[in-house]
Amino acid sequence: AVTLSLSDWSQRWGLGDEVSSVFLKRGISSLFEWQVDCINSSGILQGGNLVLSAPTSAGKTLVSDILILRNLVRAMQRETGRAKALLVLPYVSLAQEKTLSLKHTASPLNIKVTGFYAGKGGPFAGTEAEIAVCTIEKANSLVNRLIEESRQDVLALVVVDEAHLISDEQRGFLLELLLAKILASTQAQVLCMSATISNPEDLASWLNASVYKTEFRPIELAEYIFVNGNVLPAKLLRDDKCNSIPFSLAQRRVGPTFGLKDPDLVGALAYEAIRTSQSTLIFCSSKSATESCAKFLAGLFAPKEDKRNPVRVSDELVEKRAAILEELARCEGGLDPSLKATIPHGAAFHHAGLTLEERTILENGFRAGTIPVLAATSTLAAGVNLPASRVILRSPNVGMETLDPMRYKQMSGRAGRTGLETMGESYLMIKSSQWALAK
Structure with a gap:
């Protein structure tokens, strides 16, 4: 693995010491080479959209966590008003697990984390920095509400995990509809991730995104x-x-x-x-x-x-x-x-x-x-x-x-x-x- 000190993180990616220390408290003091290469070369630091294809357990989640926290902390510092992020997951169980883990990570940075799944949720309003962890269905409802209230500009970033489900016969259309609305109505950056997507280039072409692929498995x-x-x-x-x-x-x-x-x-x-x-x-x-x-x-x-x-x-x-x-x-x-x-x-x-x-x-x-x-x-x-x-x-x-x-x-x-x-x-x-x- 390529080891990055706190100063490396701050200098290379503009994260700031407080974000770096959050990851260090989670026991993350180093990155895999592909993660460094992805963050540096894919255009995501410049706000570009990305389709990320990497095997299960390769470390996709850390890339998305870094991007989410970087975007929201920078939005808070610059007071841009775009301090909301959506993290879209296919299953309630995944959303539940991710809501809990993100709360531990984001709370020291004064970033609110709200789970929207299985009847849970609340208002997605105000100017405070907030991550909404949603199922596909709840994410659609949230985006519809933002558009109806002409508040879609609050979205800084949308992360879709298990993006291969866009080809799923039952739920694919809803994920495609969600991404279409985000592309047409917001300025949000989009990161789609999957371990098994068969056609990342096709999805990237539609999203006007770059593609990063790795076959790396830590085990x-x-x-x-x-x-x-x-x-x-x-x-x-x-x-x-x-x-x-x-x-x-x-x-x-x-x-x-x-x-x-x-x-x-x-x-x-x-x-x-x-x-x-x-x-x-x-x-x-x-x-x-x-x-x-x-x-x-x-x-x-x-x-x-x-x-x-x-x-x-x-x-x-x-x-x-x-x-x-x-x-x-x-x-x-x-x-x-x-x-x-x-x-x-x-x-x-x-x-x-x-x-x-x-x-x-x-x-x-x-x-x-x-x-x-x-x-x-x-x-x-x-x-x-x-x-x-x-x-x-x-x-x-x-x-x-x-x-x-x-x-x-x-x-x-x-x-x-x-x-x-x-x-x-x-x-x-x-x-x-x-x-x-x-x-």
């Missing part, structure tokens, strides 16, 4: 195909000559854990990781599949009648899992019976059928390592910043649809925990008959 990602217990490198799928499963090229074979019944060996793959204290995130094709998977794994990991204990659990861990159950019991609707059965054995599930409060408790338990295995639906891949040592894609299907390359990248990109590991692993599980489908 190496090892991608595998898992079929009939065989672990094969995923690069074989990209080999045009490889039209059938080359079992002879398998790097290793995986068998059932302790000889227990495990038809597709998802339990064996998960056990490999958690026996070395690594976390495992398993993406399933439906809500019911996440619950079935968590129940199956809990049964696999639980102590057996013959006193075999596949997973050793310390007294401290038992207490921490009991504390999570108590937290969940205090949620509206009480403790889910399935979670009550699975969490003591280190497994849980995560899907939209749980309340926001329940999902947050489970996410925190997973991050802390108290719950080492989490079975989730695909929306978690884009919805929450929840990295894992090992990611398992249980099927090449999502619901009734086949997994596309964009969603695959999002899910597999969750593998690897920055600062804790040097490598993450992803496994796409397929049946022998699905090799052509996976290709």
